[in-house]
Amino acid sequence: MKEGNVREIALIDAELARRGQETKTVSCGCCGNAVKVSVDTNAEDFYCTRCVGSPRAKTFKGSIGWAGRRFFEARFPILRKNLDAPNQAKWDSFDYEKKCRVIGRMIERGAMI
Numbered sequence: 001m002k003e004g005n006v007r008e009i010a011l012i013d014a015e016l017a018r019r020g021q022e023t024k025t026v027s028c029g030c031c032g033n034a035v036k037v038s039v040d041t042n043a044e045d046f047y048c049t050r051c052v053g054s055p056r057a058k059t060f061k062g063s064i065g066w067a068g069r070r071f072f073e074a075r076f077p078i079l080r081k082n083l084d085a086p087n088q089a090k091w092d093s094f095d096y097e098k099k100c101r102v103i104g105r106m107i108e109r110g111a112m113i
């Protein structure tokens with residue numbers, strides 16, 4: 001979570017606690033589900049963890065969330081299409097996380113958007 005948001009949410013919580021009110025909820029900016037605003041939530045810029053993932057998730061897919069999975073999966077066939085046959089076979093042998101990490105590195109290097 002961004003430092004500014006942590007401070008902002010902590011202030012919200014402190015104010016709500018002072019007033020004796022319940023913790024505030026906001027709508028996820030992606031799916032619209034309620035996101036509990038608290039210093040203990042995983043809300044990243046007020047998106048729910050199902051959409052943007054959580055660093056505390058037990059699986060890689062959980063750590064990148066629905067939006068992350070869609071981002072990488074949309075690029076899987078694009079990358080594969082541009083490989084020669086031996087590298088396509090190598091790509092097919094990669095597990096899901098490795099495919100995502102390859103795509104991530106290509107984006108960092110500017111080879112892919």
Ligand SMILES: [Zn+2]
Pocket residue numbers: 028029030031032033047048049050051052
């Ligand atoms: Zn969501």
